[in-house]
Amino acid sequence: MPRRRPSALRSELPVRLPRRRRYPLIDRLSGSCTADLRRLARTRFGPEATEEAFWHWKALAHGPLRYLADPFAGPDCGISECGCNGAGFRDHLEAVLHALPRKSARELRARVRALDERILTRAEVIPAAGPDAPWWRDML
Numbered sequence: 295m296p297r298r299r300p301s302a303l304r305s306e307l308p309v310r311l312p313r314r315r316r317y318p319l320i321d322r323l324s325g326s327c328t329a330d331l332r333r334l335a336r337t338r339f340g341p342e343a344t345e346e347a348f349w350h351w352k353a354l355a356h357g358p359l360r361y362l363a364d365p366f367a368g369p370d371c372g373i374s375e376c377g378c379n380g381a382g383f384r385d386h387l388e389a390v391l392h393a394l395p396r397k398s399a400r401e402l403r404a405r406v407r408a409l410d411e412r413i414l415t416r417a418e419v420i421p422a423a424g425p426d427a428p429w430w431r432d433m434l
Contacts, residue, residue: 317345320405327398334393344390347383348406354380355409359416384430 319328335341387406391399414429 315342315345317342317349320345320348320402322405323401324398327394327401330394330398331390331402334390338393339386339390343386347386347390350383351380351387351406351409354383355412355416381431384428388428 320331323331331344335344387402391403391406394402410430
């Protein structure tokens with residue numbers, strides 16, 4: 295019986311197209327931190343949930359000022375349980391920071407802190423319940 299050529303075998307395989315990412319990877323993170331985020335995405339938070347939260351928080355930090363001044367002018371639906379408001383995304387990032395190992399959490403915390411500082415410098419008044427309270431819940 296003659297041997298089949300590898301190209302003939304490969305032509306019978308189904309074509310698998312790579313799935314396109316909805317949200318970009320978080321830039322300037324090490325490979326170990328990215329691997330830890332992937333591990334958490336598989337076990338706890340779901341695929342691309344952290345990238346989505348970071349992308350929305352970054353969009354809020356770099357977006358128009360009216361989103362900071364008036365939360366109802368932003369791209370959310372106004373329902374806090376929905377998770378599409380800025381505070382929900384920041385809460386998710388906070389949960390991820392507590393679930394990551396120390397070194398990876400330190401890396402991601404530096405990126406999130408830079409966005410927090412940008413939001414705080416752009417916003418004029420941040421009402422907060424106290425100094426230890428998460429300020430993003432009262433603001434957004």
